[in-house]
Amino acid sequence: MADAAPGGSGTRSGSKHTTTPADNYYLARRRTLQVVVSSLLTEAGFESAEKAAVETLTEMLQSYISEIGRSAKSYCEHTARTQPTLSDIVVTLVEMGFNVETLPAYAKRSQRMVITAPPVTNQPVTPKALTAGQNKPHPSHIPGYFPEFPDPHTYIKTPTYREPVSDYQVLREKAASQRRDVERALTRFMAKTGETQSLFKDDVSTFPLIAARPFTVPYLTALLPSELEMQQMEETDSSEQDDQTDTENLPLHMSTDDSGPEKENASVLQQNTSLSGSRNGEENMIDNPYLRPVKKPKIRRKK
């Protein structure tokens, strides 16, 4: 605060109307200091002084006092305290090269002027929003010098939602309308972004139908369970073995399809056999003509 004072004072006074409480406080202190400097000058015998001179002196005084404060705080904290004691001040003054002995005499000098204390202004009001609720006092086991509790809203759990609904009917209702809304939104979106058909010639937007698009391999989408269903099946039933093996095998087989035209029967089947773990040994023994390896043409020639 002290650092900011010198440069800013002039400009701040010029724009009083935009002052904040903190500024006011600062200005009041400054004014008091000016009064002190002026009275000291009067005491010293000056009739008048230039404003700039008074300002300079005020600045010096302020710096000096600030330095005392700063230093005293350091000494105090150095000894693990929070509040400076008299000795801290004394040491500070000594350190700053001030003869402490002379101080009582100077304080008791006859021609000294007494300045009335500046009127105590109200503490600047902090905004209401920040003080939600009463700050909690320290419990007895916490020493009073510890910082105060923060504002309650920063740590207290505030129940802002209603009681969770456990009513079956409402739940179903909700699930149903939610799903319906999602479906509606999704299909409307799809309809908006793609080609549509309509049942009414005059209105194409109220009941938009996503246009029918032929598939290249129509039976795949029609027969294979969708991913959603597969997932559902796994969730709902994990006890049935058949289902499981089915679903387990699906991705693996799809990968074998991609292996391209050069794939051989035998290799596909080997993959198959290796998939179905437990049956592995058994299947190797199966003598099925479709499982036999393809013969090379040489063999045929020998025959």
Add this chain to the structure above:
Amino acid sequence: MNRKKGDKGFESPRPYKLTHQVVCINNINFQRKSVVGYVELTIFPTVANLNRIKLNSKQCRIYRVRVNDLEAAFIYNDPTLEVCHHESKQRNLNYFSNAYAAAVSAVDPDAGNGELCIKVPSELWKHVDELKVLKVHINFSLDQPKGGLHFVVPNMEGSMAERGAHVFSCGYQNSTRFWFPCVDSYSELCTWKLEYTVDAAMVAVSNGDLVETVYTHDMRKKTFHYMLAIPTAASNISLAIGPFEILVDPYMHEVTHFCLPQLLPLLKHTTSYLHEVFEFYEEILTCRYPYSCFKTVFIDEAYVEVAAYASMSIFSTNLLHSAMIIDETPLTRRCLAQALAQQFFGCFISRMSWSDEWVLKGISGYIYGLWMKKTFGVNEYRHWIKQELDQIVAYELKTGGVLLHPIFGGGKEKDNPASHLHFSIKHPHTLSWEYYTMFQCKAHLVMRLIENRISMEFMLQVFNKLLSLASTASSQKFQSHMWSQMLVSTSGFLKSISNVSGKDIQPLIKQWVDQSGVVKFYGSFAFNRKRNVLELEIKQDYTSPGTQKYVGPLKVTVQELDGSFNHTLQIEENSLKHDIPCHSKSRRNKKKKIPLMNGEEVDMDLSAMDADSPLLWIRIDPDMSVLRKVEFEQSDFMWQYQLRYERDVVAQEEAILALEKFPTPASRLALTDILEQEQCFYRVRMLACFCLAKIANSMVSTWTGPPAMKSLFTRMFCCKTCPNIVKTNNFMNFQSYFLQKTMPVAMALLRDVHNLCPKEVLMFILDLIKYNDNRKNKFSDNYYRAELIDALANSVTPAVSVNNEVRTLDNLNPDVRLILEEITRFLNMEKLLPSYRHTITVSCLKAIRVLQKNGHVPSDPALFKSYAEYGHFVDVRIAALEAVVDYTKVDRSYEELQWLLTMVQNDPVPYIRHKILDMLTKNPPFTKNMESPLCNEALVDQLWKLMNSGTSHDWRLRCGAVDLYFTLFGLSRPSCLPLPELGLVLNLKEKKAVLNPTIIPESVANNQEPVNAANNHGQPVVFQNTFSNSQEEEEIDMDTVHDSQAFIYHHLNMLERPSTPGKEQSSGEVTMHAVSAAPLSVFSKESNSSKHSDHHHHHHHEHKKKKKKHKHKHKHKHKHDSKEKEKDPFAFSNSPASARSIRSPSLSD
């Protein structure tokens, strides 16, 4: 003809015996959809002067024929390509059907005919005379086959294997000739060697044992070598090639399953049950599966769902399902079981002739029924029998009878045993598909009747005997005369039955097999209190079409207070009334429980019954041991008792149907009680739902309480705490699953006093949709959701329309708006999360059509047309097409009809083509007696062309076209055509004037290719000659002759230049043709005599027979045709059928 043969074993209609055939397909090109290969038939002449070998072949382009390494001349003539040639204005179906039957006969392998006639080189005649072996080697190729072999090539990036491209054989009955030359008969057995060279990434699946797989030298392809040592008919040979995934059955290692890429998990689940079917059949037949291996292949765009061939079956890939799907599981299992039953009877055991087909279909259907009984229980079995019985009865009454064992060539009257039909039943290929379906249905029902007569034990013994005879025969090597033991005939089968059981079932056979028609009973009764006698009156209607008179025993079951009693009545010529003594007095012993048929004793509330009578209910023919329809009259309370207490599901179903006529609170209560009873068969409960809805509608003014079934549904399926919300889905209990699906559909049929669906019901269904939650369910809910949409559609009632008001969104009914909202959402969600088999899309499309039809939404086929495009799932396409068909009918749209017919001609999927015709036939845009703007000459011509030549590659499709033509125009000349009489009356002048301008442009427009164009130039000389003294029919026949000649010429041409068979003929060659034509017709008569005497006789005989038939036909013709009659014999000698026997010049020396 066949019968007398049966006793002595099989006599081949061919002058040679086939013993072995090699089929080698060297190259299959998926891009061009072409096949190149050769066949080699090993035949033994059975007559000394065999000089021609007739084989079947269609579509194949034949490059070269060699007999014992000597080049052989051949001609190729297929009269079925175009049935009526250059036929001008003759548009009556009668004429077509006769011509078509004649055309099919002309190439029928069972009559020793074929499309391909090979001349044995003269160098070999001596060799033949010693009856030494001949090897016929034929090189052929197939380009873009339209039938027989079906290519599925998805249009996308990647190699053919990556795309999942595949090809498979298919067809209706014996259709193997479509993809390689053979004797395409079920009765010509031989051993097989099959070789297929395919891309290394592909698998070729075919009949018999896979001996080895060998790479070609470049290692890019491999050859599959199959051997089939069990003598098999060519018609049972099949092929499937594709990048299949292979699954060896974990229970039976000799069984291998194949499916298209990515579907392996489904395949595993679907086939996991198959071994049980195997075990069942082997056990009941006490016979091992006859082949050393079995293969199932699941392919896309299937012709039929199930096709059985020797040691392999081809299934539709759409039968595959995961463990989450409930509804498809029993259906697929049924298909598997059906296919397997046909392995024993149909593939391993084949038939002697077409008229023996019923035995095979009957036995396989019957053992399949036994499997159903064991697997799904007696209730399901009886329900199925009832369903099949109702179907056949309805069909026969509608069309006038299904004949299982047609006999031809016997007496005069037998000549046309099915004169009531618009097609000939002489050949499988002329049969309407619906008729054939019903034929199979009747066949197994009749087998069941035989079982009733001789007991199941004997029945199975007979089957076992047939099988063991066949397997002994099959193990005989090179003793081909023994192989005929593998063919079943009607007489052989009946003989077996009488040997095994010692019973005479001839009357039964005569009634149901040799004769068509079903029995129609009307029953009513009175109770005579004085005599304590039940006076039962049973009347028969045997005069309506499709009925026959029944004489013999008939079982009647009477439930009295003292118990249930069976009585066997003798139905005789004139006895209508039957007195049945009652056991109990009418006084009631209130303490006593009432004993039921099954021994159970139950308490009943008897207050409803008639105080004077001890009768609770009466049933006529409870065991369904007659193919009949029974209409029985008894009071409502008796039906109610029958519903509540009779334990037979068939009786319960009958009671439910009867109660529809009694809308009383008592009926309501009985139905509701059944609905709630969990022990009751679920199908009965489902049926009760619909009956309850009907009753509620009839009682609408007096109905009290909430809408029918609502509280019941709430109690069964909704939450206890909040009754308006349905429980989260749990389909573990299938019975209640089916009930849960059905009830909303039935409820939606309820109507209030204003004939609207009650708001409460609609809201209820909308809530079911809203609260439907499947997250915790082990099973998919797609069928359930689909039925909820069906329910919404059911709730729709016709819009209140202000005169011709245009349907817009603004005047949409608020309820309909809600429905539409749901449909839109469901249909859109399907695009993102498609359901199994797109059941939801299917239901949505149907519902939209309902909304259109009821005037809520503007009627517009555009949406359906887009869903009907190729590339959508087949179920979706069918649903969309059905809507278009319906639109065509309701809006009489010519444009849509044309669109449909174009699709019939061009769609890549044979099933779709067939189905469109089928749907148009079932829901025709107009019928023969109706005035319609759609009925015009162009349409007649178009349809005529379609069945005459446009569908020659697919028997089923052609028969479908015939059915449609019949439905639209009837048997005689379509009414929209200008009167033909004028042409006939004014004879010469008129004819000349009409004919020249019309016929010639028509034939050019006909797309008859160069052949006809050439023909027309060469014709006039001959033509005018005939003209001056003949009439319409004769002219046509002259045309036919010429056309055949042109055809032969065309193929001879092909012979000379094998690489360019399709090349146009230059006009310079026309003269040559005309010259060649003249001697031909002369030669055709000579050639007969040059043939072997047996054959000659045969031919002659047939000739006579046809004359008779022709005369017979004319009795049914219209007056104006009578003039033709006198010319008939002459005309007929030139008719399409006999004209086929013309030989090429190269053959004549």
